[in-house]
Amino acid sequence: MELVAQRAVEARWANVEDLPSTPLQKVIMAILFLFTLTAFLTYALRMYSKWTSKQIGLDDWFMTAAMFFSMALLAPTYMFFKYYYAGFPTAALPADWDPAPMLFWNWIMQVLYNPILALVKSSILVFLLRLGGHKRGVRWTIYALNTINLATMVAIFLVVLFQTLPINAFWDSTIPKQREIDGPLFYIVSAIITIITDFFVLAIPFWIFLGLKMRMAAKIGLIVVFLAGGVSIIVAILRVHELRKKFYNITPGYDPRDGIGDTYSAIEVNLSIIAACVPALRPLFRKWMPGMFSNKSSADNAGYNSSQYGRYGAGTGNGTGTGRLNRNTVGNGFPLKDMRSTHTEIRGHSPDGSEEEIMTYNGIIKTTNVHVSYDDSVMTDKDSGREQLNSEKPVRRNSKFGVGSK
Numbered sequence: 537m538e539l540v541a542q543r544a545v546e547a548r549w550a551n552v553e554d555l556p557s558t559p560l561q562k563v564i565m566a567i568l569f570l571f572t573l574t575a576f577l578t579y580a581l582r583m584y585s586k587w588t589s590k591q592i593g594l595d596d597w598f599m600t601a602a603m604f605f606s607m608a609l610l611a612p613t614y615m616f617f618k619y620y621y622a623g624f625p626t627a628a629l630p631a632d633w634d635p636a637p638m639l640f641w642n643w644i645m646q647v648l649y650n651p652i653l654a655l656v657k658s659s660i661l662v663f664l665l666r667l668g669g670h671k672r673g674v675r676w677t678i679y680a681l682n683t684i685n686l687a688t689m690v691a692i693f694l695v696v697l698f699q700t701l702p703i704n705a706f707w708d709s710t711i712p713k714q715r716e717i718d719g720p721l722f723y724i725v726s727a728i729i730t731i732i733t734d735f736f737v738l739a740i741p742f743w744i745f746l747g748l749k750m751r752m753a754a755k756i757g758l759i760v761v762f763l764a765g766g767v768s769i770i771v772a773i774l775r776v777h778e779l780r781k782k783f784y785n786i787t788p789g790y791d792p793r794d795g796i797g798d799t800y801s802a803i804e805v806n807l808s809i810i811a812a813c814v815p816a817l818r819p820l821f822r823k824w825m826p827g828m829f830s831n832k833s834s835a836d837n838a839g840y841n842s843s844q845y846g847r848y849g850a851g852t853g854n855g856t857g858t859g860r861l862n863r864n865t866v867g868n869g870f871p872l873k874d875m876r877s878t879h880t881e882i883r884g885h886s887p888d889g890s891e892e893e894i895m896t897y898n899g900i901i902k903t904t905n906v907h908v909s910y911d912d913s914v915m916t917d918k919d920s921g922r923e924q925l926n927s928e929k930p931v932r933r934n935s936k937f938g939v940g941s942k
Contacts, residue, residue, distance in 0.1 A: 558624055593666070639707035727779065
């Protein structure tokens with residue numbers, strides 16, 4: 537009797553290497569491994585960039601947890617595809633096929649799947665909090681969204697864990713089920729809730745960046761980078777449609793096993809990780825390819841000694857600090873009055889390579905160009921300092937600011 541039971545278990549949990557395959561199943565496996573590997577490489581580059589610039593933050597730890605779950609999801613998904621006979625027509629299933637192994641690995645997949653999306657969203661929200669948290673409305677919106685996101689993650693995780701009581705009755709048909717949820721309805725509703733929160737998270741970068749006073753090209757570039765997350769939303773919508781076709785037979789004759797629809801879950805979570813890591817890679821790419829990713833314009837490097845500044849002094853200041861204007865004599869010999877000694881920090885790029893380079897810890901760097909001019913018709917010789925010109929020694933021309941005396 538024990539020998540018969542042992543053979544029955546071996547038949548149900550066959551070695552996956554002994555199971556047959558099809559060209560379509562190989563494509564399915566390639567999609568699974570390709571997207572998981574790409575997500576891991578993108579995550580590794582992100583962490584390398586953050587580690588070298590010593591900017592590891594809470595958002596990176598959220599992303600690390602998401603990547604851990606994604607890697608943990610790889611093996612169960614592979615086992616599910618093999619026992620599910622993915623890539624086979626349902627009519628071609630073996631006569632003795634037992635769904636128990638497939639259902640077991642499917643349950644593991646469900647447990648690991650949802651936390652990935654929630655952790656990625658928390659990582660993005662923490663990152664956006666550093667960028668736009670100086671705005672009270674943005675800050676409280678991010679707090680609310682993250683609270684809803686994490687609460688939803690815990691709720692869905694618990695429902696998935698105990699969707700059938702006892703738990704092993706989900707995959708073992710020999711165990712009577714004491715309680716069971718409506719699985720297909722739960723899967724679709726939870727996916728729709730996730731998509732709705734995705735749209736809210738995707739809208740926050742617009743709120744932050746559209747109000748910035750910056751070059752339109754740079755503004756569009758920032759928004760496009762964050763819009764990369766919209767690709768994973770498209771896949772999530774396709775996944776919901778696939779679930780409807782699979783469980784509610786909205787397309788008569790549709791065979792979900794003989795297609796790639798079951799790869800949408802793996803594609804969605806890994807695309808989410810990739811899209812969330814892309815904004816953090818800009819400093820790294822600028823370091824490797826400065827000509828392509830540098831944010832310095834030609835105007836930043838142009839000389840200031842052209843004739844148009846012959847009668848003007850130029851200075852710069854920021855919104856939170858004040859400017860320093862040293863005493864100089866402009867091209868026509870008018871000495872500028874010394875102003876209060878203060879400090880200015882002008883950046884063409886971030887000194888530490890941070891992806892928040894257009895921001896400060898208190899908010900957005902706001903620069904103001906100041907041009908000072910004097911009108912000969914209203915200034916007296918005494919005010920302008922004309923009477924001192926003959927007695928002053930020539931001052932060496934400052935090539936940076938294009939000022940000096942004759």
